[in-house]
Amino acid sequence: MSNQIQLEIVTPDRKVLSEKVDYVGAPGIVGEFGVLPNHIPFLSALGIGNLYYKLGGKTHYVFIAGGFAEVGPDRVTVLAEIAERAAEIDVERARKARERAESRLQKRAEDVNFARAQASLQRSMARMRCRSSAEGSGTCSL
Incomplete structure (x- = not known):
């Protein structure tokens, strides 16, 4: 074994x-x-x-x-x-994706796909947590 x-x-x-x-x-x-x-x-x-x-x-x-x-x-x-x-994670790109997703979610317009915006927000935040964990801080500065 x-x-x-x-x-x-x-x-x-x-x-x-x-x-x-x-x-x-x-x-x-x-x-x-x-x-x-x-x-x-x-x-x-x-x-x-x-x-x-x-x-x-x-x-x-x-x-x-x-x-x-x-x-x-x-x-x-x-x-x-x-x-x-x-x-491999580009933290600045993830931060910008998070900002775009948050902006879409705040608009509450009819043309905004909320499920897609929420998934984008979740992915960007998880990317930043992954990168910060790897760098030893264990937390993500949002």
Whole structure:
């Protein structure tokens, strides 16, 4: 039995990560779940948030938005709609996206798609939390 688990994260565009890790925590659609080696197999829909994994005592972060995670005893495969390593996140772009989404939500105009604006707001805030967590602050300055 191995003390590590293979983590694969892919999007429709690219392979984001393929690495043996000690632990995986992911944002399931109904709440966060954690996976250690030799976990019972299951399938989960993913929400918007930060997937994190531990390797050699260090925590690494990946922003995830939608998709599925397939968990097995020796592997976690994440098929995500959007996935970005924390270092890839452009905080200024996320901040501007948050401002646009907040502006749309405040307008309350008939032509505003509220569900879309709320999803955009949620994604931008999760991106900023992911980046700030990776930088060690643990919080996001909103």
